[in-house]
Amino acid sequence: MRTRLSGAGMDLGDPSAFLNFLGRASGIVGAVMLLLAAALSARVPRLDRLFGGLTRLWKTHHLLGAGSLLLLMAHPLLLAMAQTTTSVEAATSLLFPAPGHWQIWTGWAALILMMVFLAPSFAFFGRPDYQRWKYLHRLAGPALILALAHAFQYGRTLPANSEHWLWLVLTVMAVGAVAWRFVFSRRIGRLRYTVQRVVTVANNLVELVLKPAGRRHLDYDAGQFVYLAPFDRELAAGYGEEHPYTLSSSPKEPVLRIAIKDLGDASRAIQAIRPGSRVTIEGPYGQFFPDDPPKKQLWIAGGIGITPFLGRARDLLKTGSPVDIRLIYCVQDEARARFLDELYEIATELEGFEVIAHYFYRQGPLDAEFLTGHVPDIIERAGFICGPTPLNQLASRLLSTAGIARKNIHTEEFELL
Template sequence: MTAKPYLTRLAIWLLVSLPALTAFVFVTPADFSSAGAVLNLMGRLSGGLGLAGLLVAAVLSCRIPGFDQSFGGLTKLWQLHHKLGLSAFILLLAHPLLLAFAAAEVSLAAAADSLFSMQPTVLYGWLALLALMAFIAPTFHVFGEPDYQRWKRLHRLAAVVLMFGLLHSLMLGRTLPASWNKLLWGGLGLLALSAMAYRWLFSRYYGRYRYRICNVAAVSDNVVELSLQPLQVPLRYRPGQFIYLTPFASELLAGAGEEHPFTLSSAPSEPVLRLAIKTLGDATKALQSITPGSDVTVEGPYGCFFRQTELKTKGLWIAGGIGIVPFLSYLRHCASQHQAADVQLIYCVQDEQHLLFAPELQQLTAVIEGYHFTPHFFSRHGALDLDFITQHCSDLRARQVWICGPPPLILLSRGIVLGAGVTSGDIVTEEFTLL
């Protein structure tokens, strides 16, 4: 049984707060004796919290298949990773400023000295902060939309940040007794180091599967469905899960050797894996014209859009565009297992031409007991609204809602069903956005 995602998130925030909480045990009245002393304490705490946030964010980036389940899936885990990284960045920017303000109580020279001291320990802190700025800056779109692959390579600077940050804390930490200091930073450092070692070294041998492309079927003018046959042990997965695909075909005009996440469109019982891929950028465009025969690596599975392979409740499924894929996988699974599914699928697209897998989605209504299919065309029906939903799903409040599609559709649909009285615990979403 996996832990509830909110409990896992709570445990993570507690882990991040551990150095600061421990520091409170060793706080003395002298730490509150003047405004400068309080600012100094805040500066030390913000540094400790910031470094702990970065170390735990590094732990979360290990991407071990299965690790994401207790977070509610990899996309949710990644959102937590981003939040930790951003909070740590703000705290670490505040850290030297607070210490300088504290020292200003003594003199301006002391403040300047605290910032620009040439002591190696202080330099380590600055090196960590500058490296952190270098790889966080693109997140704020300072230099325009970040190129994903370049941004990922920049993330390797995290190793430099953590190394100098740890050295700075171990050598300069004054809040905790030396033995506690070593224990806490050593423990968190070891966790982060193990996660990074897994990602960079051992992930080549665990959770990766070799497949060969055996069929490429055009679904529309900008979507293909690839079929992959296993070359060794096949991947085991649940409907709605996704993998990272790395193609190696030399014919590819872009994206050879690059990994990209795609949801599996096949049923788990099929002998092949299937992936429906829509053109979005250069790598997905190149995949539209790939020919059968080349090898790929598949890493995963990740995500838990559907927690079980058999729905325990009635469902309303809202899909947008290529977001139909997890639902298609689930329906193919039901059909292969002769399993009923009490679900109403509303599939939102611009117009008839953009409806993907329409004949199959329609034909499955005759095969799967309880399954109903309704297309929604923005060009004809306008934006999705409560009237449209209740017209096709009158018992909305008795249903659990799954939504997958572009972020604006997720936001809109979530707002509508929340407004209609569905609780947030009964809404599951999956975004196909930057991971």
């Protein structure tokens, strides 16, 4: 039976027409995904909550980017395969036309740029250097412009002018997002703060205390995160570079607190930031703790993943109402249990808050026996997990096996790549 695609007037029973249709469809869907990925890169404070937080939003952005690359790579191949039913020469000249056919060459240029800036995002190529990855990502702008020039030239698959309208609307969204990110957010999105104090928590961990330098100050919920850029000329690395950090303070404090562990060049250098120097803060982002969380909660933190819980516990202490929360704090040994004394202190003052330390070197990996031994009513609780990816995966599995529904298990990743 032959099927006709009415709008495009194609006979899909014919292999050549079918391949041609697939080629065009992969081009359109791939380009739409690319533009949507660009639109999602805006990072407008609080808007990320519509997507369940910035981490989730960026996962969607990555999936759209990866999907668009695969579809756009398939696009010329499918179109060329459709031509092979006529002749191999026809297929070759469709793929590699004379130099004057700029409409096709813009498509190729867009695709090559995409391969350059998107390939490092695939795990297959190993873990990229974050800053290099970020610079390469700037090729997305020229790639988008070239892809659109190509799409506007060939936009005749969908009925009437609808394809032009589609590109126009998506272009406005993508350009708006990029303009926010690189122009407006720098002018109106970033708040100026001054480093009031640098508290040395350990030899690889400081907690910065920041006070507003202008009239505007950050309005946030406990456990959210911000992008911080330091402007201290003496820093060995990371001057003016923005990095995401969770606020470890309570929103009820007049200052912001941010605990930073040295995990790379910039976070190592910031350990030596001087009091009095300037930083900018952009945010807040994320929604680790929902607006109206259930009363009975189980928190599982690993290493520096303690920061959202620290901020939340400090905030709950200020509120003073009784809670029903168990915090399992996973660290390698006693020496690495940062902020544990403060958390124990909060537990003595905040009714219903209990802190349980888990030491990997002595007790091995976190397991079901440890969890149910310390939290017998685990199945009645909502789980919140923040730590290194392997711990997040292990803990999510344990909570799920213990009977907590997936929708009640919330995780926060400190990795956005």
